[in-house]
Amino acid sequence: MADHQSKFAFVVVAAGRGERMGASQEGPKQYRKIAGKPVIRLSLEQILTWPHCAPVVVVIHPDDTELCDKALAGLNADPRFKTVFGGKTRQESVLKGLKALETSGIDNVMIHDAVRPFIDHALLDRVAQPIVEGSPGAIPAIAVADTLKRADASIITETIDRQALFAAQTPQAFHFATILNAHEQASKAADTGFTDDASILEWAGIPVRLAEGTADNIKITLRRDLEIANERMSKRMVPDVRCGNGYDVHQLVDGDGVTLCGVFIEHEKRLSGHSDADVALHALTDALLATCGAGDIGDHFPPSDPQWKGCASHVFLRHAANIVRERGGRITNADISIIAERPKIGPRRDEMRKNLAEMLEIDLERCSVKATTNEKIGFAGREEGIAAIATATVIYGAHGHE
Template identity: 65%
Template sequence: MKIGIVIVAAGRGERAGATEEGPKQYRSIGGRAVIEHTLARFLDWPHAGPITVVIHADDKALFQPIIERLGAKDRIRVVEGGATRQISVLTGLEDLEDQGVTHVMIHDAVRPFFDSSLLDRIAHCLREGENAVLPVMPVADTLKRGAQGFVTETVSRSDLYAAQTPQSFHYSSILTAHRQAASTGRSDFTDDASIAEWAGLAVKLVEGMADNVKLTLKRDIAMADEKLSSALPDVRTGNGYDVHQLGEGDGVTLCGIFIPHDQKLMGHSDADVALHALTDALLATCGAGDIGDHFPPSDPQWKGAASRIFLEHAARLVRDNGGTIMNADVSLIAEAPRVGPHRQAMRENLAAILDITLDRCSVKATTNETIGFVGRREGIAAIATATVVYRKRPL
């Protein structure tokens, strides 16, 4: 099963009021655009296939920076929508036609508060053979029917549900249904499940989420911003430790900087203990194992390799998991050579590798007071700490 995603984001959102930020899907909540939160959640879901975002022709300049911040140019496809949501969805579905998807989830860009458990519930139903799956919440409020400003009757809320998205389908079935609706001139469907019903598809109900609300009014956006702003930041700290033996040589490489010396560090790669320790520290923040898992010393391709390759790989994994590197701190323990004269170059190299500012990179050094293997100049050790902030989650 390959699940494509269609994000509907071509609306103008007039009820949310006009602002310089643009339509409501581009309004900021928790420091990021609404649609950016929505996309980040799908990008984090391991079962998401190709993602097509249907935007308004006037919003290209608003949307492009979001793709760049998410680092997902290779996963997100962009098409222009039409005058109605129904036309926009059909455009998005047709864009996925050459992507080999078997199923599709169609989601409103302005519903950012869903999670992977909802997507997993829907995907389970699709795997069980359902052609259409609709997440819903039971109607909790008492319902009234009125006319001319007065109540005419109380409507039973028994068996009534509020529909949510992502509404999910067997891909070819919903594509055919949408095309049939378009060919007959029908344009009055309020959601994709209603088109599926009209086409004769059985629509399976699945438990939705109370938080999975559609941000419609200006007040909705303000409340969403307040909710995210009060969320606990996902700050993680990772530690790394490495040691390499010293042998006869002409210099050592520390933090990617070669320092002339009468000894060298022994190892399968260039034996840069500082970058090895920092690599482990970064990997620890997203539970990605250690340097040996990714670059085993038994693999001959890493013999003599520059350790910046390992650190760049770890930094990329952190970013792919939604992390922003905030700080990198390395402590070197060695009797010699002196690190002080090279500290600035080391910091600048770390900043360049990690693509962070110099003030977020620290390199320190100390001796072991002639105690132990370090004190006997048999090896050099390094301790590294990395601080990473991952994308905020709602409380």
């Protein structure tokens, strides 16, 4: 596909209330979780990582701003991302999403229901291809396999020939100007009988092509759909296990003690640094940030910023842990090796481990603190400084949240 022609904007419809799902503290169905991730996040992760994705407009209910921000934390920092408020009907919501793209200069658009979280890049490619080839509209669809009956008051009146019947899915792809104009005309006609966007082009007499859909592309409508989706994810998804490493060193100068893993140990020297110079927590902070490509401690807490002068390093570690959780991670292990001739770490090790468990909100058995000397070799051996090496293990993806 040619680069310019193959770019697609997206309108992701997430303004519904989902009454058939039933009430929940998690909110409407697009914010319910499948294997620890909100449904809408699963959809957006596929869309934003598709190579041909251009601007993305997520249409939400005015009451759901906070829910959306939380569900899409990290993803919503993408410069292509934008949210707008929807209308009373799905058609009104889609039209508002399309209008938000009017000045983007994009030629093509896909419209997707946020509650179809099992899309993939192959499906997006198949739906895009007819548009790139010049069709005004295309939808993914699968042939109807069940025998269909028409009934009146529970009495069958007719068996429907399924030979030419297809079940429509999303995302549905369109030439942008064509679908925008059709939506505007339908809005003026006050016709509200449209159940998808392809039906609006059909109403306008514009042909829409079929692309191969997939049985996996289910729509989360009922509570049972959510249960089935969780079962499917738990069987097919391999945990995304990541390990991050961190290293830090601070100079020893005259003083009255050092702080390591949040524990103050009396000593004739102290660690020099802009904050409390807790070399162990600094190394672990970097290790956590490494698991999600979030830079290092200096990016988040630059030593040139006076507000961090003398700051307790647990602030840095908790910040890194929050970033990991916002990006769908669950911290499963933290290991720190402290390299120092003195002071002795062993007598305070359990206290340090308890601090780590509390700061990271994980079990004590998942926290390890070790110490070793440098056999009088190098800066650590000469007691000029203390170094720390840290490793963090985090699971992202399907098992990212408890």
